[in-house]
Amino acid sequence: MLVAEIFGEARHHARWRPLTEAEETATVAGLRALASGRNDLLAEVAGIFEGTSEGELDEPLARCAARLCRMAGAEATKHEHEREPNWIIALRRKPPGPGKSQPEDPGAEAFEIICRECGDDPALDYQQVSAELQQIRGPYTFSAGSAAFGQHAESHPGTEET
DSSP states (O other), X not given: OXXXXXXXXXXXXXXXXXXXXXXXXXXXXXXXXXXXXXHHHHHHHHHHHHHHHTTSTTHHHHXXXXXXXXXXXXXXXXXXXXXXXXXXXXXXXXXXXXXXOOOSSGGGOOEEEEEGGGTOOTTSOGGGSOHHHHHXXXXXXXXXXXXXXXXXXXXXXXXXXX
16 A cells, blocks of 8 residues: 555655656655655565556656655665665566567557566566566556565565565
């Protein structure tokens, strides 16, 4: 539930234009308060935004929301030289296969779960991972993927939703 609240709060404050300093400060403070020190959840939400928006019309809004999550603490435990995508589990839009384009009907889009904790590598194609990882990956509709994401996160200590 907390992941959904953080997601909604970050998305609500994301803008097409750069945020003012006052807007940014207030939003980051609100996200920090909502997360109550759970920087791992802020990182999960940032991963969801970035993984599901790539190539979409609302990608700038999702990137803004992900940036707000990172500013609120998603990367607080990393040193500057270690900065990389700070996530363990992500729900992302499933890339189309070779020679295929994204479906014209957005409702027909497929999503997949990538779990680094289970040994998955986001750079690998579906066919390049083990059958066990393929089962975790899906494909899912967005709503089914969101539910599976929450269930899978609960299977890893330190990533469960509260």
